Amino acid sequence: DTAVSQTPKYLVTQMGNDKSIKCEQNLGHDTMYWYKQDSKKFLKIMFSYNNKELIINETVPNRFSPKSPDKAHLNLHINSLELGDSAVYFCASSPRDRRNTEAFFGQGTRLTVV
Amino acid sequence: RKEVEQDPGPFNVPEGATVAFNCTYSNSASQSFFWYRQDCRKEPKLLMSVYSSGNEDGRFTAQLNRASQYISLLIRDSKLSDSATYLCVVRRDTDKLIFGTGTRLQVFP
Numbered sequence: 001d002t003a004v005s006q007t008p009k010y011l012v013t014q015m016g017n018d019k020s021i022k023c024e025q026n027l028g029h030d031t032m033y034w035y036k037q038d039s040k041k042f043l044k045i046m047f048s049y050n051n052k053e054l055i056i057n058e059t060v061p062n063r064f065s066p067k068s069p070d071k072a073h074l075n076l077h078i079n080s081l082e083l084g085d086s087a088v089y090f091c092a093s094s095p096r097d098r099r100n101t102e103a104f105f106g107q108g109t110r111l112t113v114v
Numbered sequence: 115r116k117e118v119e120q121d122p123g124p125f126n127v128p129e130g131a132t133v134a135f136n137c138t139y140s141n142s143a144s145q146s147f148f149w150y151r152q153d154c155r156k157e158p159k160l161l162m163s164v165y166s167s168g169n170e171d172g173r174f175t176a177q178l179n180r181a182s183q184y185i186s187l188l189i190r191d192s193k194l195s196d197s198a199t200y201l202c203v204v205r206r207d208t209d210k211l212i213f214g215t216g217t218r219l220q221v222f223p
Contacts, residue, residue, distance in 0.1 A: 033211070041199065043158065043213040056210055090157055094211075102148060103211050105157035 003027050006091050006106035013081055014114055021076045021109045023091030030096040031055075032074040033103065034066060037088040049074050050096055081113045117141055118214035120202050126220045131192045135217045137185040137202030144212075146205035147178055149187050151198045152216065158201055161187075192221045 004025045013019050025032060034046040048056035052068040063079040074091060088110050094103040120137045127133050139147075147164040162169065164176040164185055175188040185202055202214035 035213075040215075042215050043201065045210060045212070048210060092211075102160035102163070105159070107157050 004091055004093055004104050004106040006089075006109050008109060009107060010110050010112075012112045012114065015081055015083060017081050018077070018079045019081060019111070020078070021089055021091075021111075023074050023076070023106055025072055025091075025093040025104070027093055027104060029093040029104075030071060031094050032068065032071075033092040033094075034074065034076050035090040035092060035105075037090060037108070039087070043090070047074075047076075078111075081111075083113050086111055086113045115140065116215065117206075117212050118202055118204050120214040120217045122215055122217060124218040124220050126222060127192055129192055129194060129221055129223055131221075132188065132190045133192055133219065134189075135187045135200055135202075135219075137187075137214055139183050139185070139202075139204045139212075141204070141206055141212075142183065144183075144204045144206050147176075147185050148203040148205070148211075149174075149176055149185075150201040150203050150213070152201055153198045158213075161200070189219075192219075194221050194223065197221045 006023045031050045033048045037043045046060045047066045049068045051071050065077045068074045088108045090108045091106040092103040118139045149161040150158040151161045152158040162171050164178045168177045173190045177186045197220050199216040199218045201216045204212045
């Protein structure tokens, strides 16, 4: 009964490939996020969705396309993978209208592009 | 300049020591503040929220100074299990959590 689950946990792929990471939350939260944690361990927001609607799109290349089929799912599709995309990608969710509530994170997907 | 700044450390302290971490944020519209903890190769998890009046949870005390845009975390009587990276987090609006770069703590016997 994991609250926020991501698959796969590890992903090794060649440059130029297209890959997807899936995320699901069973907490009933309205808001979901994708964060990227690079080799320097800095956690940077990429996207935020609220009730399937894109709210935040930080300066992320167009090769990254999030998709939210319903408010419990937020998937991340990456086209034409590059070496610099290697990082840990975290999905998270939180209730929208309660400012002091925390975000819950998935276990992360460690993407390695070779 | 990053929106949330922290000293990356590492802070190497003996068991039983008291250690303090500081964090500054640049956007005065920030509304909510948190400390998260991240263990090696794991996801970040909430340690505690930070309230204007300051708050304590066992050995952990968090303080917020809105005028100076400054947040602190004090850990008393450090345990080996406190070794982790501590992330200062600011919520600017209801849809966005901004993370600091994290401060690494290593507690040694």
